[in-house]
Amino acid sequence: MLSVCACLLAAAVLLWPAYPAPHRLRVLAPVEPACRRPAVPLPGSVVSAVLGACVGWSVLGPGGAVANAVLCVTCLRRWSSRRLVRRRKRITEGMVGALGALMAELRIGAHPAAAAERAAADAEPSAARAMTAVASAARLGGDVNRVLLVGAKQEPFLRDILRQVGHAWRLAAGHGVPLAELLDAVRRDLEQRHRFTMQVNARMAGPRASAAVLAVLPELGVLLGEAIDARPMHVLANTVIGQTLLVIGAALICGGVLWSAKLTEHAVSP
Numbered sequence: 362m363l364s365v366c367a368c369l370l371a372a373a374v375l376l377w378p379a380y381p382a383p384h385r386l387r388v389l390a391p392v393e394p395a396c397r398r399p400a401v402p403l404p405g406s407v408v409s410a411v412l413g414a415c416v417g418w419s420v421l422g423p424g425g426a427v428a429n430a431v432l433c434v435t436c437l438r439r440w441s442s443r444r445l446v447r448r449r450k451r452i453t454e455g456m457v458g459a460l461g462a463l464m465a466e467l468r469i470g471a472h473p474a475a476a477a478e479r480a481a482a483d484a485e486p487s488a489a490r491a492m493t494a495v496a497s498a499a500r501l502g503g504d505v506n507r508v509l510l511v512g513a514k515q516e517p518f519l520r521d522i523l524r525q526v527g528h529a530w531r532l533a534a535g536h537g538v539p540l541a542e543l544l545d546a547v548r549r550d551l552e553q554r555h556r557f558t559m560q561v562n563a564r565m566a567g568p569r570a571s572a573a574v575l576a577v578l579p580e581l582g583v584l585l586g587e588a589i590d591a592r593p594m595h596v597l598a599n600t601v602i603g604q605t606l607l608v609i610g611a612a613l614i615c616g617g618v619l620w621s622a623k624l625t626e627h628a629v630s631p
Contacts, residue, residue, distance in 0.1 A: 369540050383617075408432045409436075409437045410435055412626050413426075413429040413430040413433030414426040414427070414429060414431065415516060416429055417429025417430065420598070421594070421598045422570075422598050424597070424598075424603070424604030424605065424607040425607060427607075427611070428537045428607045428611030429493060431611050431612060432611055432614070434615075435615040435618055438619070439619075439622060440522075442622065442626070446626075449518045450487060450559075451485060451518070452487045452488070452519060453518070453522075453551065453555050454485070454523050455484055455487060455488040455489075456485070456487070456491070456551065457551055458484060459480045459481065459484040459491070460476075460480075460526070460548040461548055463476050463492065464544045464545050467541040467544070473496075473499040473603045474494075474495075474497075475538065477493070477495040477496035478492070478496040479494065480492045481493045487519060491516070491523060492506050494511075495530075505527060505531075505547075506527035508527075509523040509526055509530075510523065512600065522547075525550070529543035529544055530543075530548070536587060565625045569622075572621035572622075572625075575617065576617060584595075624625075
């Protein structure tokens with residue numbers, strides 16, 4: 362009996378599906394990948410690191426080269442991250458306005474294609490492209506939901522918004538629900554989430570300022586030491602322990618900046 366059970370167990374292991382169930386479900390019903398924050402392009406990071414290393418070497422030697430390269434790459438990452446946050450804010454506000462204009466046109470009896478074209482006229486560029494695609498699909502009788510999903514691949518920040526708009530359009534076409542009311546619900550939900558994100562972002566100004574001050578304090582300490590003729594730059598540039606402490610200090614500063622940014626951005630993200 363034991364040998365039979367062992368044989369059955371071995372056969373079950375051999376016949377076990379090669380792909381797990383989540384993969385099979387994704388094949389049956391494809392799901393768009395989650396929107397991830399784009400990383401800083403590698404060439405920009407390399408150029409920033411090389412330039413920072415050259416400047417650091419000329420001032421503080423090998424340790425200064427490593428420390429300044431790390432600092433430059435960290436500053437580049439933070440600048441890129443803040444630029445993406447501003448872009449997300451601009452695109453979200455533009456989509457809120459475009460949905461409001463589309464809803465207003467539909468409520469006065471305009472055809473969906475004409476309403477989308479008018480909404481795209483004064484919209485933010487990303488929202489205008491989405492509205493133009495909707496207008497083209499609606500005018501030709503195409504699948505608006507599929508068109509919006511394709512547009513979401515081109516603009517990751519609009520992925521969830523366009524998916525909701527596509528579902529609203531499909532629900533209106535399949536069940537006769539007024540499209541204007543569904544789009545109004547999507548717009549109000551987006552507007553409330555955006556307002557909440559802005560409120561949390563404003564409340565995070567204090568922690569961000571504290572993190573910036575803590576990151577600048579070591580540099581101010583070195584400058585103060587030079588001002589009172591303690592010669593900390595000489596120690597950092599011309600001694601082994603100074604070079605070592607310079608690299609460790611720069612790594613700790615950059616690690617603290619990135620960690621505090623991760624915490625504040627996680628609190629702000631909707």
